[in-house]
Amino acid sequence: MNAWNGAWESAGPGGVRIRTTTPRDHRRIVEVCDDWWGRPVAHILPRLFLDHFHTTCLVADDPHLAGFLVGFPSPSLPEEAYVHFAGVAPDHRRTGLARELYRLFVEAARTDGRTVVRAVTSPANERSIAFHRSVGFTVTGPHAGYDGPGNDRMCFTLRL
Ligand SMILES: CC(C)(COP(=O)(O)OP(=O)(O)OC[C@H]1O[C@@H](n2cnc3c(N)ncnc32)[C@H](O)[C@@H]1OP(=O)(O)O)[C@@H](O)C(=O)NCCC(=O)NCCS
Known part of the structure; x- marks a missing residue:
């Protein structure tokens, strides 16, 4: 059993309960994420992510939402997995x-x-850059226009 198997859960720091998501967690995440980021970000997480990838996403409950990670194994790149959106209260x-x-x-x-x-x-998200570096990702960028005109990005890579 691991975090990509349904009905999976484990204890996290401070006794939070970490479990694989269900589609219902979409609403819980979009209700808080703008506050957590301090700017509008809910548009980054359309419902499709939790409808179609909920078996590989995680939430932490305390019992209110304490954190989440939205990610998936790439269906097109068999070597890769991708973290789309993650946050902590x-x-x-x-x-x-x-x-x-x-x-x-x-x-x-x-x-x-x-x-x-x-x-x-985004290059401005210094917390995210510091966090990814701290957990072992290689950081490159800014890559100009990575996500289209005017949308520069920092790229994180972790080789397993
Ligand atoms: C980025 C974020 C997810 C980090 O979550 P977190 O649970 O606080 O991170 P952790 O406690 O696991 O931190 C692990 C390490 O990352 C680094 N780190 C985390 N937050 C940091 C910060 N604000 N500044 C510098 N380094 C930081 C540290 O090295 C930390 O280890 P340490 O506490 O022993 O020094 C959280 O700050 C957040 O949700 N921010 C707003 C949303 C966001 O920007 N998400 C981007 C996707 S990660």
Whole structure:
């Protein structure tokens, strides 16, 4: 059993309960993410991600939402897994919760035969860059126009 198997759960830092998501978690995430980021970001997570990828996404509950990781094994690139969106509630930050969510996702990706995990962020997101570097990702960028005109990105790569 690992985090990509339904009905899976484990204890995280501070006793939060980490489990694989269900489609119902979409609403819980979009209700809080603008506050957590301090700017509008809910558009980054259309419902399709939880409808079609909920078996490989994670949430942490305390019992309110404490953190989440939305990611999936690439259907087109068999070596790769991708983290699309991840966040931790302000009152749970620096407890190691994001590190644990990533650890569980990476472990599941490895078990699935994946050899690379990737993610991207905007060059202004210094917290995200510091976090990914801290958990072992190689950081490159800014890559000009990576996500289309005017949308530069930092790219994160973790080789398993
Ligand atoms: C980025 C984010 C997910 C980190 O979550 P977190 O649970 O606080 O991170 P962790 O406690 O697991 O931190 C692991 C390591 O990452 C680094 N790190 C995390 N937050 C950091 C920050 N604000 N500044 C510098 N380094 C940071 C540290 O090295 C930390 O280890 P340490 O606490 O032992 O020094 C969280 O700050 C967040 O949700 N931010 C807003 C949303 C966002 O930008 N998400 C981007 C996708 S990751």
